[in-house]
Amino acid sequence: MRIVVAEDSVLLAEGLTRILRAAGHDVTATVTDAGELRRVVSDETDLVVTDVRMPPGHGDDGLRAALEIRSRRTGLPVLVLSQYVASAYARELLDSGGAVGYLLKERVGRVTDFLRAIDTVADGGVIVDPEVIGTMLRPSVLDRLTPRETDVLRAMSEGCANAEIASRLSVSDAAVAKHVANIFAKLDLPPQEGNRRVRAILTYLAEH
Structure with missing residues (x-):
């Protein structure tokens, strides 16, 4: 599977790349800002792994870029990683259709669960971090x-x-x-x- 990784933390990006390559996936690009993410995703890209908060705005730039890319390539699998629970982001992602995932970054350390999430999203499924689900179910x-x-x-x-x-x-x-x-x-x-x-x-x- 050809995967693009978008993460502005060099250490985390390196860790994600190693995990994915060890599992037999081809990480075709690692980028550090949302603009680069928009440029490197091609018709050959099978899945995008991106952080929510990225340069240049350090807001929801990573998520915005992913949603924009999905508007051009309907159904492109996207797994979003976040440092914290943000149910508004999760809802917007889920509203964009299937083949999406939203995980807290702490889950990446559980390699088996992370790789299972990659496979689920790539197969057109939806996966949401349990903590995010709990937050989404609490009205605020x-x-x-x-x-x-x-x-x-x-x-x-x-x-x-x-x-x-x-x-x-x-x-x-x-x-x-x-x-x-x-x-x-x-x-x-x-x-x-x-x-x-x-x-x-x-x-x-x-x-x-």
């Missing part, structure tokens, strides 16, 4: 947010002003302002609510 007000709005709220929780968020996510200040307004609306924080930014951040931190 944050589930109302899109992945991009979640990125904005995360940056807000880290003390970033709108201009800093725009730079980090490679979007305009106006786009960030729109995302922030959507966040307030979806978290039921009306204009008369005192210090909506702080309230939104506290809501985010309460679940992370």
